[in-house]
């Protein structure tokens with residue numbers, strides 16, 4: 001299903017300011033095809049901005065992104081739409097059409113690959129080609145979601161909805177999946193099933209996965225490479241076993257303040273603690 005592409009994603013000196021805030025400050029990263037990279041950091045470190053820039057949902061003030069021979073930062077029109085199809089996004093809140101059934105939600109992913117008005121009109125009428133239906137059912141079966149195919153998305157648990165979102169992303173035929181806090185609203189058990197699904201598409205389909213995570217432990221367990229960000233800068237880039245206490249301090253600050261900067265971060269710290277126990 002995936003387009004196996006071997007190009008390395010090169011992020012070169014990417015910067016973006018919002019007023020006085022440097023959301024990204026000269027970020028450079030080289031991500032070879034097939035890696036599973038966890039981006040970690042406190043709230044506001046710049047993780048979402050980075051992912052949104054890779055997908056071109058946000059624009060940079062300086063720097064560029066290059067993929068193979070393609071300069072991503074200057075793509076326009078159909079070439080930009082193709083890039084976005086190849087870089088499927090997964091969001092914290094799943095972004096499914098709640099009143100539609102699971103199967104239709106997944107087939108919508110295929111629409112990004114079809115050009116022309118006819119395909120969109122047919123989709124609005126709920127008519128999809130048999131090929132799309134077969135691909136969607138196969139994806140659902142793979143992630144144990146087949147029994148839910150005809151249920152409305154809103155009847156599923158958060159973890160199931162996020163796995164449906166992964167199926168929808170797969171139907172785009174992506175070379176890369178960009179997942180922005182995909183487990184932040186999930187309980188530890190559901191979070192684990194979602195991380196396992198992302199690992200499966202990375203390992204079995206060879207899709208590059210870049211995933212923003214608050215849970216350091218989840219990043220350690222599932223990602224072969226961890227990038228730590230702090231105030232818009234990359235302050236750590238290495239294998240999980242290289243992430244020492246000193247490196248964690250560079251990313252999150254001293255342990256005493258690490259998880260309590262905001263109520264939301266305190267909640268996430270509790271979730272992270274439960275993660276280990278799940």
Ligand SMILES: Nc1ncnc2c1ncn2[C@@H]1O[C@H](COP(=O)(O)OP(=O)(O)OP(=O)(O)O)[C@@H](O)[C@H]1O
Nearest residue numbers: 018021022023041042043044045046047048049050
């Ligand atoms: N559209 C925007 N307008 C103004 N400021 C923004 C905008 N987008 C991001 N920022 C600011 O840029 C900084 C980085 O934000 P970003 O959302 O990328 O961080 P993050 O690490 O993903 O945080 P979180 O985990 O809370 O989502 C923050 O200070 C944020 O307030």
